Amino acid sequence: MNFLIVLITIVLMEGATWFIHKYIMHGLLWILHKDHHDHSNEGFFEKNDYFFVIFALPTIALMYYGSLQEFNYLFYIGLGIMLYGMAYFFVHDIFIHQRFKVFSNTKNPYFLALRRAHKQHHKHIGKEEGECFGFLYVPHKYFRMYLNKTDK
Template identity: 75%
Template sequence: MNFLIVITTFFIMEAMTWLIHKYVMHGFLWSLHKDHHDHSHEGHMEKNDYFFVIFAVPTIILMYYGTIQNFNHWFYIAIGIALYGMAYFFVHDIFIHQRIKLLRNTQNPYLLAIRRAHKQHHKHTGKEKGECFGFLWVPVKYFKLFFNKINK
């Protein structure tokens, strides 16, 4: 049962990411997310990196509360959120934005589709008219771009 809670939470986080990215990061907290799109920051850190703390604090609280309650469902929900956060960091910060140079020349269709969808998201430097707000779910059209390229 606990494993099911972790996996379900992980996948629910994709929907939550889409909603938070579209309506919070491109909404009332655009001031923190803006430098991620227009690259107006200096150095390696962005204001956007504060979202790590914003999302980590509730997860840590849930994990703590679940721990003192004999590892109840809140603990396993926190584990699912934390695993999603780790996946997000590895794919978004390391793979897509190359903060650490890994998988630069991958030919994996899924990873290439994620990278293409994210590029489409970043082509808009303003907070309006965005697209591809999710993270792990990639619209089919980005896979088609890869497979059309191979078939030519």
């Protein structure tokens, strides 16, 4: 049952991420997300990195309070959010944006499509007219683009 809670949480996080990215990061908190699009920050860290802290706080709270009650469902929800956050860091920051120069070459159609969809998102410097706000879900048009290339 606990594994199912973690798995459902990870799946639901994709929808939550889309909503938060589109309406909060490209809305109310654009001030923190803007430098991620316009590359106005010249250092290693961006204001956008504050979102890691913002999202980590409820995760830590869920895991802490869930662990006080013999690892109840709150702990496993927090664990699912944490695992999603780890995937986000590895895929978004390391693979897509190459903040660390590893995993730059791939022939995997899913990862190529994921990178292309994210590039489409970043072609818009402003907060309006964005697309591809999700993280792990890749619109089929990008996936098909790379899947067809490997079939030939």
